[in-house]
Amino acid sequence: MRLSSVFILLCTFAVAAVLSLGAAWIAAGAVEESSAQAVRTELDRDALTWADVDTNGLQVFLIGTAPTEADRFQALSAAGRVVDTARVIDQIDIVDTDGITPPRFSIEMLRNDDGVSLIGLLPAATDRTQLIEDISRAVPDVPVADLLEVADYEVPEGWDDALEYAVSVLRVLDRSKISIEAGKVRIKGAVANEDTRRRVEADLARRADxxxxxxxxxxxPRPVISPFTLRFIKDADGARFDACAAPTEEDRALIQSAAAQAGIDGKVDCRLGLGTPTNEWGEATAMGIGAINALGGGTITFSDVDVALFALEGTEQELFDRVVGELENSLPDVFVVKATLPKPPSDAPQGVPEFTATRSPEGEVQLRGRINSEIARQTADSFARAAFGSATVRTTARVDETLPPNWSSRVLAALEALSRLSNGAVVVTPDGLSVTGNTGNQTASSEIAGLLADKLGESEEFEIAVTYQEKLDPLLGIPTPEECEAQIVEIIGGRKITFEPGSATLDLATQDIMDEIAELLQLCGDIPLVIAGHTDSQGREVMNQQLSQARAQAVLDALRQRRVLTSSYEVIGYGEEQPIATNDTEEGREANRRIEFKLRRPEPVEETETTLESIEQSTQTGETSGGESAEDTTDEQN
Incomplete structure (x- = not known):
């Protein structure tokens, strides 16, 4: 009886133990599941989809590969919000970014009639909203399509400068493709004509750092050149082109090759255009250049189908006949050759040029020398007044009826050539015509050669020595010094260049004004500009002068920091010496505190008659006239 009772008791304890263990196991599983579910919920709330959870009893294991250390810490913090941090076991790895090459950031800006489209990849640090706003300001009322993607990598060096430049030039071309990379910008576009292309290219190049x-x-589109002209010269000064035109790249290559063999060093500037009289232009002109080289020198002019060849004085008759004969037989039948071997010079003394017309840098035109009739003189005077302006022309030419019959037509052709120059001279003699001077037109030499070949005919000899000067080129948009003064006034308007009180430190509010003035002065180039500082009469006179000098110098330094060429600028501090208003009121004192920009005026000189010698000197030095001065009031209180 006792053994049975003991057995029953033991069985009861065993069953109770098993039931307790089962209940504990079920409870532990429930705790594990609830902990894992709670942690997953927190991870999802923080968008940490890369992380996963595992449990073992009360321990919670975080596993996965975090993109960054900050992401790993964020995952641990999320788990710690729902379970005791002592239960969280960190088994998170971090991506090794050392071996990852950052992507190539690039943007394509496409502009057409439908608007501006942005395609590409930009750094996350780039302000995308600001970029769209900058584009909208550059091209107002034009829709912008944002198709950009973003990558969170360090901004490469040169990216911001390239992006800023691309936005600044977006307005220049209505149809364009601008490709942007770090430190590099490629611009493709189309314009209406060759002059616009030169102006746009010069403007874009000038803007770039x-x-x-x-x-x-x-x-x-290629321009129509009429007459289609090529003029090659080889003499004691070397080989050169006065004019060069070609219909295709292949023809230009033929001409350049022949010119190199004839002695021209470097690249030949040969215009591509329409209007060639034959598809064999390149071969024909190359033959002509070769003929001049074979003669040892001379001049050959192709004007449409007319060919004028002039040998050098002293060329052997036998060599002349052989070379000219070969050229005539080799050229296509469409060309007509007129070849001239100059006669040896006579022992008679050489006189002064028979007719001379000069145009000074200030625009004054003088006609002097000889002309063949009174009607011809009146015609030349009327032509000059129509071309240059009645107030600028002075005619002192005298009538000489012994001059050749075609003298008048040669004079008019010379005057028309002079009208293509900014300043210069033309000389007509019984043996030829010469043109010298300065111009802002890169193709002026070619145009004058074509003009003279058309007006004078193939049998006339002429010389052209024309110098292109960029500062005279209106297509580049370079303003005159006077226009620069006036535009500074417009830029400042009702604003002022201000300084911190009592100092020569530019106020932050002045930065935009200085940026705009610097951009203009970069375009103006090397002009004689004076930056003058002025103060009111409060304080000691010496201190006011020193303060005005320091403030004017601060403006000069700010322009220099903005890459303005300031070598020709002068800084003057006038202090209180030159008030423009009363110093008895605050308004007057405010007006007297200012910075002025004005041109430095040359000392007045006595007016003298323009001579050929002065024109030739101007041709060599390329001097241009100065201008009046204008003032821009700026500055802040002392």
Missing amino acids: DDLRLALEITA
Whole structure:
């Protein structure tokens, strides 16, 4: 009886133990599941989809590969919000970014009639909203399509400068493709004509910093050249072109090759255009250049189908006949050759040029020398007044009826050639015609050669020595010094260049004004500009002068920091010496505290008659006239 009772008791304890263990196991599983579910919920709330959870009893294991250390810490913090941090076991790995190459950031800006489209990849640090706003300001009322993607990598060096430049030039071309990379911008576009292409390319190149690699592919329809002209010269000064035109790249290559063999060093500037009289232009002109080289020198002019060849004085008759005969037989039948071997010079003394017309840098035109009739003189005077303005022309030419019959037509052709120059001279003699001077037109030499060949005929000899000067080129948009003064006034308007009180430190509010003035002065180039500082009469006179000098110098330094060429600028501090208003009121004192920009005026000189010698000197030095002065009031209180 006792053994049975003991057995029953033991069985009861065993069953109770099993039931307790089962209940504990079920409770532990429930705790594990609830902990895992709670942690997953927190991870999802923080968008940490890379992380996963595992449990073992009360321990919670975080596993996965975090993109960054910050993401790992965020996952641990999320788990710690729902379970005791002592239960969280960190088994998270971090992505090794050392071996990952950052992506190539690039943007394509496409502009057409439908608007501006942005395609590409930009750094996350770039302010995308600001970029769209900058584009909208550059091209107002034009829709912008944002198709950009973003990558969170460090901004490469040169990216911001390239992006800023691209936005600044977006308005220049209505149809364009601007490709942007770090430190590099490639611009493709089309314009209406060749002159616009030159102006746009010059403007875009001028805007670019030295550290920015710029590639330009601006195209324009080829111009119609009439007459289609090529003029090659080889003499004691060397080989050169006065005019060069070609219909295709292949023809230009033929001409350049022949010119190199004839002695021209470097690249030949040969215009591509329409209007060639034959498809064999390149071969024909190359033959002509070769003929001049074979003769040892001379001049050959192709004007449409007319060919004028002049050998050098002293060329052997036998050599002349052989070379000219070979050229005539080799040229296509469409060309007509007129070849001239000059006669040896006579022992008679040489006189002064028979007719001379000069145009000074100030625009004054003088006609002097000889002309063949009174009617011809009146015609030349009327032609000059129509071309240059009645008030600028002075005619002192005298009538000489012994001059050749075609003298009048040669004079008119010379005057028309002079009208193509900014300043210069033309000389007509019984043996020829010469043109010298300065111009802002890169193709002026070619145009004058074509004009004279058309007006004078193939049998006339002429010389052209024309110098292109960029500062005279209106297509580049370079303003005159006077226009620069006036535009500074417009830029400042009702604003002022201000300084911190009692100092020569520019106020932050002045930065925009200085940026705009610097951009203009970069375009103006080397002009004689005076930056003058002025104060009111409060304080000691010496201190006011020193303060005005320091403030004017601060403006000069600010322009220099903005890459303005300031070598020709002068800084003057006038202090209180030149008030423009009363110093008895606050308004007057405010007006007297200012910075002025004005041109430095040359000392007045006595007016003298323009001579050929002065024109030739101007041709060599390329001097241009100065201008009046204008003032811009700026500055802040002492």
